[in-house]
Amino acid sequence: MSAWITKSAAELADALAAGEVTSVELTQAHLDRIAAVDGQVHAFLHVDAEGALAAAAASDARRAAGSPASVLDGVPIAVKDVLATRGLPTTCGSKILEGWIPPYDATVVARLKDAGLPILGKTNMDEFAMGSSTEHSAYGPTHNPWDLDRIPGGSGGGSAAALAAFEAPLALGTDTGGSIRQPGAVTGTVGVKPTYGGVSRYGLVAMANSLDQVGPVTRTVLDSALLHEAIGGHDPRDSTSIDQPLPALVEAARLGAAGDLSGLKVGVITELSGEGYQAGVLARFQESLDLLVAAGAEVVEVSCPHFVHALATYYLIMPCEASSNLAKFDAMRYGLRVLPEGVESPSAEDVMRASRDAGFGDEVKRRIILGTYALSSGYYDAYYGTAQRVRTLISGDFAAAFEQVDVLVSPTAPTTAFKLGEKLDDPLAMYLNDLATIPANLAGVPGISLPAGLAEEDGLPVGFQILAPALADDRLYRVGAALEAALERQWGGPLLAQAPALAPALAPAPGHATTEENR
Amino acid sequence: MPEITRDEVAHLANLARIDLSDAELDHIAPQLSVILESVASISGVAGDDVAPTSHALPLTNVFRADVPVPCLSAEEALAGAPASEQQRFMVPRILGDEQ
Amino acid sequence: MSDTLLSFEESLAAYDPAMGLEVHVELNTATKMFCGCPTEFGAEPNTQVCPTCLGLPGAMPVVNAKAVESAMRIGLALNCEIAEWCRFARKNYFYPDMPKNFQTSQYDEPIAFDGWMDVEVDGETFRVEIERAHMEEDTGKSLHVGGATGRIHGADYSLVDYNRAGIPLIEIVTRPIMGTREQAPQIAKAYVAQLRELIVALGVSDARMDQGSIRADVNLSLAPVGTGALGTRTETKNVNSLRSVERAVRYEMQRHAAILSGGGSILQETRHWHEDTGVTTSGREKSDAEDYRYFPEPDLVPVAPSREWVDELRGTLPENPTQKRARLQAVWGFSDLEMRDTIGAGAFGLVEETIAAGAAPQAARKWWLSEMARRANDSGVEIADLGVSPAQVAAVQALVDAGSINDKLARQVFDGLLAGEGTPEEIVAARGLAIVSDEGALSTAVDNAIAASPDVADKIRDGKHAAAGALIGVVMKEMRGQADAARVRELILEKLA
Numbered sequence A: 001m002s003a004w005i006t007k008s009a010a011e012l013a014d015a016l017a018a019g020e021v022t023s024v025e026l027t028q029a030h031l032d033r034i035a036a037v038d039g040q041v042h043a044f045l046h047v048d049a050e051g052a053l054a055a056a057a058a059s060d061a062r063r064a065a066g067s068p069a070s071v072l073d074g075v076p077i078a079v080k081d082v083l084a085t086r087g088l089p090t091t092c093g094s095k096i097l098e099g100w101i102p103p104y105d106a107t108v109v110a111r112l113k114d115a116g117l118p119i120l121g122k123t124n125m126d127e128f129a130m131g132s133s134t135e136h137s138a139y140g141p142t143h144n145p146w147d148l149d150r151i152p153g154g155s156g157g158g159s160a161a162a163l164a165a166f167e168a169p170l171a172l173g174t175d176t177g178g179s180i181r182q183p184g185a186v187t188g189t190v191g192v193k194p195t196y197g198g199v200s201r202y203g204l205v206a207m208a209n210s211l212d213q214v215g216p217v218t219r220t221v222l223d224s225a226l227l228h229e230a231i232g233g234h235d236p237r238d239s240t241s242i243d244q245p246l247p248a249l250v251e252a253a254r255l256g257a258a259g260d261l262s263g264l265k266v267g268v269i270t271e272l273s274g275e276g277y278q279a280g281v282l283a284r285f286q287e288s289l290d291l292l293v294a295a296g297a298e299v300v301e302v303s304c305p306h307f308v309h310a311l312a313t314y315y316l317i318m319p320c321e322a323s324s325n326l327a328k329f330d331a332m333r334y335g336l337r338v339l340p341e342g343v344e345s346p347s348a349e350d351v352m353r354a355s356r357d358a359g360f361g362d363e364v365k366r367r368i369i370l371g372t373y374a375l376s377s378g379y380y381d382a383y384y385g386t387a388q389r390v391r392t393l394i395s396g397d398f399a400a401a402f403e404q405v406d407v408l409v410s411p412t413a414p415t416t417a418f419k420l421g422e423k424l425d426d427p428l429a430m431y432l433n434d435l436a437t438i439p440a441n442l443a444g445v446p447g448i449s450l451p452a453g454l455a456e457e458d459g460l461p462v463g464f465q466i467l468a469p470a471l472a473d474d475r476l477y478r479v480g481a482a483l484e485a486a487l488e489r490q491w492g493g494p495l496l497a498q499a500p501a502l503a504p505a506l507a508p509a510p511g512h513a514t515t516e517e518n519r
Numbered sequence B: 001m002p003e004i005t006r007d008e009v010a011h012l013a014n015l016a017r018i019d020l021s022d023a024e025l026d027h028i029a030p031q032l033s034v035i036l037e038s039v040a041s042i043s044g045v046a047g048d049d050v051a052p053t054s055h056a057l058p059l060t061n062v063f064r065a066d067v068p069v070p071c072l073s074a075e076e077a078l079a080g081a082p083a084s085e086q087q088r089f090m091v092p093r094i095l096g097d098e099q
Numbered sequence C: 001m002s003d004t005l006l007s008f009e010e011s012l013a014a015y016d017p018a019m020g021l022e023v024h025v026e027l028n029t030a031t032k033m034f035c036g037c038p039t040e041f042g043a044e045p046n047t048q049v050c051p052t053c054l055g056l057p058g059a060m061p062v063v064n065a066k067a068v069e070s071a072m073r074i075g076l077a078l079n080c081e082i083a084e085w086c087r088f089a090r091k092n093y094f095y096p097d098m099p100k101n102f103q104t105s106q107y108d109e110p111i112a113f114d115g116w117m118d119v120e121v122d123g124e125t126f127r128v129e130i131e132r133a134h135m136e137e138d139t140g141k142s143l144h145v146g147g148a149t150g151r152i153h154g155a156d157y158s159l160v161d162y163n164r165a166g167i168p169l170i171e172i173v174t175r176p177i178m179g180t181r182e183q184a185p186q187i188a189k190a191y192v193a194q195l196r197e198l199i200v201a202l203g204v205s206d207a208r209m210d211q212g213s214i215r216a217d218v219n220l221s222l223a224p225v226g227t228g229a230l231g232t233r234t235e236t237k238n239v240n241s242l243r244s245v246e247r248a249v250r251y252e253m254q255r256h257a258a259i260l261s262g263g264g265s266i267l268q269e270t271r272h273w274h275e276d277t278g279v280t281t282s283g284r285e286k287s288d289a290e291d292y293r294y295f296p297e298p299d300l301v302p303v304a305p306s307r308e309w310v311d312e313l314r315g316t317l318p319e320n321p322t323q324k325r326a327r328l329q330a331v332w333g334f335s336d337l338e339m340r341d342t343i344g345a346g347a348f349g350l351v352e353e354t355i356a357a358g359a360a361p362q363a364a365r366k367w368w369l370s371e372m373a374r375r376a377n378d379s380g381v382e383i384a385d386l387g388v389s390p391a392q393v394a395a396v397q398a399l400v401d402a403g404s405i406n407d408k409l410a411r412q413v414f415d416g417l418l419a420g421e422g423t424p425e426e427i428v429a430a431r432g433l434a435i436v437s438d439e440g441a442l443s444t445a446v447d448n449a450i451a452a453s454p455d456v457a458d459k460i461r462d463g464k465h466a467a468a469g470a471l472i473g474v475v476m477k478e479m480r481g482q483a484d485a486a487r488v489r490e491l492i493l494e495k496l497a
């Protein structure tokens, strides 16, 4: 196992700049790690060794010529399979898109390429990002590197697990209701959902357009800031993109790491810190609050009374938008085409029905039907309309809270990673995982999750969530970096150093045949 | 209290163009009822005086100049097609009418 | 399975018609509604497509500013209010030529609403109220393979070209048009004709009904006479010529009347107009398919045109059509009857353009209302779709004015134009139609005619000049019509003086 793979992206960037290592060496080291452990973790759906090495060689040539494309030029990255990558399969974890190769790049992917980051491959996810455990992937679940019998969170379990298993130093995720932050929490990694409109959604296969955001998945707060700056900023191809410069995120992270938070007011959200939370999660959360106070911050409790309705609001808006977004998967232009059995000369409609039945998994079907119901004539006002109004109230709660405090905090997820299969057929129990992350998506505000330590009762990672007002993403980095520095001083190093070592597998774990096929 | 019957689920699946088998209908219908019951809890939370939010940030008037940009080639456009003929997407016979 | 029809007169005796017209105008923007793909007509299949208009996963729409501007100009020209704030919505339904399986359209927040247009029929003005004009996108085009004659029914499979998918459309919807009685068919036709004229004047569309850049859907219902109620309506789709608008209204009136008077009830459904046979046939029933599950398009932000922008666009509007007609009638010196006939023939714009191209007003009117109207009638097409342009008519008239040809020869030039034989000058040359101005040849022909009819010549010498007509006929025959009859007459009288 190469020593390089446990370094942060910032350290790798420094080493590349100092000429201590080449991008080809770094890329190869990560490809080797993937080959060694991904049979157990199953973080990747597709690995592009050839493309990544070619991009790495080009990066090395730029370095040699003294003209790197960016600070991260040459640092490899993994990309969630929900982002379109020209020439690389993009399945969204669904059978219906098996083998689809987009003829275009998502804007964030194009920006990664422009910045010189070799793309290692595409990471596993719940089908169309619908889930909180990555068990809804049509290509088999991803396993949590802390305990292979447990879920890595979702929907971006693949990206988070790739970071936790040192298969990639950086990854992109997407967050509609917590799909970056919740996997970050349960895998002991860092994840950021930027301000809605802060990062382009062009090329992100939409689940719920008004909630989706692309963001960084990393092991350190500074790395997230570096990646956020690389992918963020205005994109004329996304009408909802904000046409103004990003705040200075990297600078904020460096400032925060110095550890002084005096003058900062932190609000603990009453509604997101009591009932339903695992004891070990609450203990670690309190410990982090104490560290913030020690760093000079003032901590107060703030009530956001409508947050209790956030989950219900989300589960109305999201299926409505999703049911319409997923209509395009109809076997006519791309993707799976299945002919219905026993039908002579089937019509286009017959083929659509059969293909969508065969191509979509249970969770996707549930949400499509739910959304179809909620939008149907007679129900729009009662459901979508009502939800949009409650959304206004939730945004109002944020606005009122940010009048009193600079940032809001909560545990990222109510529990640590649960066992694979435990909640698979209990949608409501599964949905509860996103309780604390959803309000930020509904209001469009940015949020970060960073590791807060291990829960006493199960030794599994706990996440700490920080939320800031829209456009003030820099606050996440300042506060996050300060807390991270304080915690790591206590731990004597990064939390992931305490993760069990993954033994290189001799044979792929059962149920991974598709992964291998898919490569 | 909202309730969603098995027949209603079958109708919705039809609208959404998904063939659901009897087994799937039996499985999904009760789950949807539970979810709906839970989400229906927000009815009455917001009064009619509360404006709905359709976009997280209040942007308006985002336009593009009427200037052509390069297209995909027909090969690229058709590369993912399950079937094609005469540089067109080949689809099974269409029921209903000419649009 | 032909429909039973009641006569038009009997239909009116028992029922009042109510119409609604939905007209789709394809804008002539350089790019599509939500992406930068070009909109040229007739390109190779699937060459004007991108991830957005192909509905590829992940692609997103961005609104074409020019399309919004055109929509507002159309709205203003129709005396509409322009929304201060409106959104796009998704209209969800599955169809293979619609890439996303939803059409990005507008629902309850159209960009323009509450307008009107005054329509003139037989010198009377009828106000048609406009409910709304909204922006949306077109679908792809399917080619049906197998089965009979490329029709959708009975085809084995279809081939889809998405070049047209995403081209901007403005849908203009009238309020129910009541009280039209026996004028219903003409008012429907005149409304579409005048709307087309307005679109041409605005310069926002190619406005070619034959190419589908203007498409009309005709809603029609009947109610027992005098009740003022609204009956069940049918929606007849894609009526693609002015003539068909009139015929489709008339047909549906008679069909509904036959059903209702027989004690039946009208099925609310979509119907299809058949240009060739002049009938409508049943399409899909509306009841089930109409659950479009509209909701605001989350990938687009609201359109909130500033009042300054609206006022600026108001300043670019063409002259109000009614005022324009009155002004031009005075300039052209047309009588009321001439004016009414011109408008009634759907030739107002054509005559205007012909005059603009240099022809004298009466000459322009004469060609369109006699020669062109006859030819259009013979071939059963709209006068505008005949295939002769105003510029060509003006060019032919210029040849007449120059004495190169006469009216009779001009008709042969039009034959040549319709046969695609080139410009009027080229046709005159190729067909050898020019009037013979060679005095020697003419003189010889006149001498021959005089020699052949000495008795006629004597009458003329005696001062009976009316008899010259017989000799002129003989000369013209010998010259195969290519002589100036006035000059021939002069020569005869000179020689027999």
Ligand SMILES: [Mg+2]
Pocket: C105, C136, C171
């Ligand atoms: Mg429409």
Ligand SMILES: [Zn+2]
Pocket: C032, C035, C036, C037, C048, C049, C050, C051, C052, C053, C054, C166
């Ligand atoms: Zn396009």
